[in-house]
Structure formats: C-alpha cells, structure tokens
Amino acid sequence: MTGVQLEIQAIAAVTAAACALPGAFLVLRRLSLLSDAIGHSILLGIVLAFLVVQELTSPFLVVGAALVGLLTVVAVELVRGTGLVREDAAIGLVFPALFSLGVVLVARYTDSVHLDTDAVLLGELAFTPFDRLVAGGWDLGPRALWVMSVILAVNLVALLLFYKELKLTTFDPALALALGLAPGLVHYGLMTLVSVTAVGAFTAVGAILVVALMIVPPATAYLLTDRLGVLLGASVGIGVASAIGGYWLAHALDASIAGSMAATAGALFALAFLFAPGRGLVAAARRRARQRWEFPQTMLAIHLLNHEGLPEAAVENRIDHLDAHLGWEPAFAREVVERAQRRGLVRSDGAALELTDRGRAGARSSLARTA
C-alpha cells in the first residue's frame, strides 16, 4: 500500500466517522432528508463566501456554508409553518432554490478557479492527498485529513457534552422545553454541526454522497441495536467500514471511490435489513414460521385446561374431536398435537389427550398474560 492510498483511506474513514455522528440524530429525528437539503444548499454558501474572500482554502468558506445550511433549516421551517405545504414538500422547495442559485453563481463568476459542479456534486477523493497543508516548510499531510479530523473532534466533543440534551430533545422535545433544556437551541446546534460536517465532507465525497455517509450507517445501526450509545458507536463503525471497503472496491473495479463507498454502505444496510437479529426480514420470517405452530399449541393447551377434570373432558379432550370443537382440519390438528407432545406439553392415552404439568403451567401463564 502506498502512502497516498493510506492517506485516501484515512480521509475517507475520518469523513465517514464525522458524518455518522450528527447523521444518527437526523435519522432518529426523522429528518434524514434535511441532510440532502443541507448538502446541496451549502454550495451557495461556499460560492458566496468565495466571491467575498476570493480564496478557495479560506475558513470563511466553512462559515458561509454553515450559515446557508442554517438558512436552509430556517427556510424549511418557515415554509412549513405557513401550513400550505408539508415538511417534505418544504424541503423539496427550499434546497433546489438555494442549490440552483449556487450552481448559477459558480458558472457565472468562478470560471477562472477550480470550483466546478462535478467536483461539488461528486467530490474527488482521489485528488485530496495532493492538496497538502504546509506550515513553515513542513508538510503536515493532506489538508482534507486535517479539516475532517477537526470536524470529527468538534462533533465528538459536542456529542459528549450534550449527549443528554440531544437525547431528550430528540425523544421528547415537549419535556425538554418544560424542563428548560431549550430544544430549539439544541436543534439549531445540531443543524450547525450537520452543515459544517457537510461542508468538510463535500470536498472529499461531494454533496450527493454526504447523504449516504450521514444516513445509511445510522439507519443500518438502528436495525442492530436498542441502545442509543451503541447505535452511535455502531454508526461510526459501519461508516468507517464502508469507507475502507469502498476504497478497495473502487480499487478492484477501477471505479469512483466515493461511489464505491456509498455502494458499500448500501450493501451493509441490505445485509442488516435481511439478517439483523430480531428486526431483519429473515428473523421476522422465522418468527412468523415459529408462531404459526406455537399459537395453535397454546390454543390446544388452553382448550384442554378449560375442560380438564370435568365430565365433558372425555368428549372434548380427544384428538379426533379437535376438528369438530376447534374447527381445525384433522391433518392440522394431528400436526399440532404431535408438536405439543414433542415439546412435552401434552400426553395422549389412545385418542384421549391430557396436559402435562408443563403444559398446564404454560396454559395458565398464557391466560394470565392476557387477563
């Protein structure tokens, strides 16, 4: 592995980690599409700031972008607040307006510098190592690595400091407001982090794939855990895995690195979607298959319990009468009885059926649970 390869992977991994942290809260707040909006509209902020300072590496570009990111959130809120359009339509109205303004300005005023639309949309991760940060004649490494590391650090510190506030305002904003933990402030703070992160990330992966890094890893982690802390950690892990895996996929296919990273993230999501324990499609199908036989066994046990020890038991609790009494097909009834016997819930004496102690206890607890 060459130094350049290593640097590209480091930039990709740090970018993915930085995106996953605020992205997790966007997913939990059901604001995933806002990252798409911010990722696009910050172009306007970058162009406007560039027109003022005339320098592509100025930190003011980040400030300009963050401000326009916030403007996007406020504008969406205002449009939605009119009650004339819903939230999704408000997002769809605001960001193309700001983005297209940015595209027009890029084309009109910045043709002498290297700020073209392709780079903005798709990023150019492969070239990032060639833009070095040099101080006092020392080569400190790729500028993008520094930028994204600082952004990652800011996100981490903000998250550690305001973990409890972010959690409460996401879960129950009304209680947060009642307790004086200003949910509006926390919301705009989070949106500032999203904007700043998107600005930093877009030089590496472009405005479109920022969304993939912010939303897909947390959406994947959401399927895998019930704990917010674990979800945040897993989001970062999945993001980094997508970055590194994507790099080598691009290497093997000779394809776009950013595209491969997003594709890898999507593949990881698909895996979780299918195979996540408890929530995945496979687990759900297996659960349904199991319940298909478990529930009839419970019904059988309760039926036997209801008539146990009563004169009618000799008639009711017989395998050849289940079809008449429970309305079951004879073949189905036999299968249920066999399964219940195998599980030690039911004993049979010829055609007469009897509950075992275990079956009786099970039937009683099923009844108690529904009472």
Add this chain to the structure above:
Amino acid sequence: MSTRDGHAIEVTDLTVAYGDHPVLWDVDLEVPHGVLMGVVGPNGAGKTTLVKAILGLVRPAAGRVSVLGRPYADVRRAVAYVPQRGSVDWDFPTSVLDVVQMGRYGALGWVRRPGRAERERSLEAVRKVGLEELAGRQISQLSGGQQQRVFLARALVQDADVYLMDEPFQGVDATTERAVVELLRELRAEGKTVVAVHHDLQTVPEYFDWVTLLNVRRIASGPVDDAFTEENLRLAYGAPLGFLGRNGRPPEEGLVSE
C-alpha cells in the same frame, strides 16, 4: 421553594388561539395546594392546551399563568409533566430506566451527566410503578399501560410540588388505572398538587377531590361536590345529557368516555 400562601396554580384571563381560532377563551382558574384535580370537558375543549399553556409549551394570546406564585420559568423544577403517551416515538433506542432518568435532566441542568444518585432514584421510581423487572427493556416492547407507568415514574423522579398529567388513564388496563390512582393519592398525601386531564366522567367523583369543567371557556371549577353538577355538565357538554343521573352523578352505565 414554594410558599403555602396563595394557590398552586393561578390562571388569569388566559386566551390561547391557533391563528384566530380560539382554543381557550378568557379562562380563570385557581388550583389550591394539595388537591387532586381532574380537568374534564368534551373533545376540543382545550384541556391539553390548558396544561401546555401552564407549562409554557404554547404561547397564550392573552392572560397570565403563575405556578406557586411565580412565572413558570422560575419554578420549572417544582413542576412535573406527564405528556400523552402518543406524544413520543416509542421505537426510540432507549430503555425503561433511561426514560425514567430523563426526569432528572432538569435538575441536572446543561452538560452534567446523570450519575449513580440519579440512577438509584430512577430505579426506586421504576420499582414504585411496578416495572422493576422491565427496567432494562427497550420501550417499544411495553404494553400501553406499562408505557404510561414509565411516564409516571419519570414524573416521580422529578420530585416536584405540582404534577401536570395529560390523560394518565388513556389506553391503560384496569390494573394500571387502579395503580395510577393509588400513586396520585400518595402524591396528594405528601402535600403535592396534581392536575390530570381526564376523560371518564363516571370516575371523576371517585378519583378526584377537585374538578374543572372546560369547554373553551371555564364552565366550573371547585370541589367535586360543588362543581360536578348536572347543570355544569350540561353547560360543558351541551344538552341533552340523558346519561346523567338524578343527583348530578352519572348513572352506572351508558356513559360516554369520548
């Protein structure tokens, strides 16, 4: 922090409107210390809005609210809030104990993280509402009644003087309802003031000692024996009220519970 003079809650000339559609018209209300008050009224009467206005969650168009003689913002920590169960996302990745612990966030203030003391206090509240075996459970796996009890436990750890509850009995089973009533009575016995939005007229005299009838305007407010009359109920719910019994008490059956 509270004084025993005056009222636990005082609402003066409160009007709340969404646009120019009034939800509460010029409501005056005084809630004495240490009462267990039910707020009843038909759908759209502004019951939830009243609670939210007291908590500063909606901005009034006119009027004032004071809690323990002060503006709400000054006494936040003395007030606990139990929102409607449907107001949060129960799929949120968090546990029963964690949600209960959120009741301490106000006292902790910004940045400080909950520690052992908060954890123990929360566990105690979880035990008090009978959920100790489910403390580590993800909250979507709870039944409606259990979710309501989580909210109650969260209000208990706030250790407040005034409790505002928005339909604490909604969608709960009979066992939970009895347990909740028991808890509310305990709170009253400790001298706390409890205001609960309620739907079931039939249980008002049994559960509460104070009642407010609301229908955009305040219809009546006072001790249940004085205020919960057939006349007032007719004013609040509109005529005819065939389901009311003779002495102003609803009969045993056929009652609407919205």
